Amino acid sequence: GESVGLHLPTLSVQEGDNSIINCAYSNSASDYFIWYKQESGKGPQFIIDIRSNMDKRQGQRVTVLLNKTVKHLSLQIAATQPGDSAVYFCAENSGTSYDKVIFGPGTSLSVIP
Amino acid sequence: NAGVTQTPKFQVLKTGQSMTLQCAQDMNHEYMSWYRQDPGMGLRLIHYSVGAGITDQGEVPNGYNVSRSTTEDFPLRLLSAAPSQTSVYFCASSSDRNTEAFFGQGTRLTVV
Numbered sequence: 220g221e222s223v224g225l226h227l228p229t230l231s232v233q234e235g236d237n238s239i240i241n242c243a244y245s246n247s248a249s250d251y252f253i254w255y256k257q258e259s260g261k262g263p264q265f266i267i268d269i270r271s272n273m274d275k276r277q278g279q280r281v282t283v284l285l286n287k288t289v290k291h292l293s294l295q296i297a298a299t300q301p302g303d304s305a306v307y308f309c310a311e312n313s314g315t316s317y318d319k320v321i322f323g324p325g326t327s328l329s330v331i332p
Numbered sequence: 333n334a335g336v337t338q339t340p341k342f343q344v345l346k347t348g349q350s351m352t353l354q355c356a357q358d359m360n361h362e363y364m365s366w367y368r369q370d371p372g373m374g375l376r377l378i379h380y381s382v383g384a385g386i387t388d389q390g391e392v393p394n395g396y397n398v399s400r401s402t403t404e405d406f407p408l409r410l411l412s413a414a415p416s417q418t419s420v421y422f423c424a425s426s427s428d429r430n431t432e433a434f435f436g437q438g439t440r441l442t443v444v
Contacts, residue, residue: 227372251430262336262422262435263375270430308374312430320429322367322374 227306229327238296240326242309247290249311249321254283254294257306257325266294266307296328304330334358338423338436345413345443353408353439355423363426364406365390365433366398368419375422381406413443 232238244252250271255263269276269283269292276283282295292309306325313319339354357364365380377390381400395417397409406425410417420440424433 253432255435260438262424262437263433264435265432268432320377320433322376324372324374 227325227327229329231329231331232299233331234299234301236299238294238299238303238328240294240296240307240328242292242294242323242326244290244292244309244311244323245321246311246313246319247287249313251312252283252285252292253310253312254281254292255308255310255322256303257308259305263308299328299330301330301332304328336423336425336434336436338421338439340439341437343439343441345410345441347413347415347443349413351410351413353410353421353423353441355406355408355436356404357406357423357425357434358404359425359427359434360403361425361427361434362403363429363433364400365424366396366406366408367422367424368392368417369422369438370419378408378421410441415443417441418443 253268254266256266257263267278267281267283269285274285280297284293306327308325309323311321336357362383366378367375369375376392378396379398381387384400384403387398420438422438423436426433
């Protein structure tokens with residue numbers, strides 16, 4: 220299940236199940252969104268992105284859904300594997316300058332073998 | 333293809349010391365940035381650059397300086413280290429503001 224810990228929201232899923240990680244973004248003017256995966260001791264890695272003129276985009280085993288009405292982004296991971304255990308961040312870009320990229324606090328995903 | 337390379341990986345400083353965190357990318361990206369990552373918080377932008385010779389402040393610039401003399405390199409200087417600067421620092425680069433950023437492996441800095 221999902222819980223809010225002292226630092227990061229955490230999500231525990233059984234291997235093979237689907238995972239859904241949610242993100243509420245802050246600025247209705249944001250026009251570009253990215254999901255990153257960060258494994259322990261490493262830098263964030265790009266997973267998938269979506270622009271504001273779309274509401275869904277699919278990659279390999281991952282799907283991003285964008286709901287602009289409620290400013291909500293979700294990342295769905297199909298058939299979750301142990302290698303998916305990591306912290307997942309959403310990022311939104313709301314302006315013409317680089318300092319308008321805002322990262323969410325992240326969600327920690329644990330996959331139970 | 334090395335991507336984004338940060339050095340050092342770990343560093344311990346005494347309060348008041350200065351140091352430079354190095355960042356280099358080999359992808360010919362115009363955009364480079366420095367973030368700090370603290371427990372329970374998302375990445376926070378310190379400084380960024382949209383090209384050689386151009387730098388600007390992010391959300392938390394105090395206590396840090398940057399320069400961008402070449403496209404490849406974007407060093408971050410801590411002027412007088414403070415315990416509040418204990419954090420993990422990430423350098424990133426991208427070809428444009430609306431494309432994915434490539435991150436380095438991070439520098440874990442402890443100020444005692």
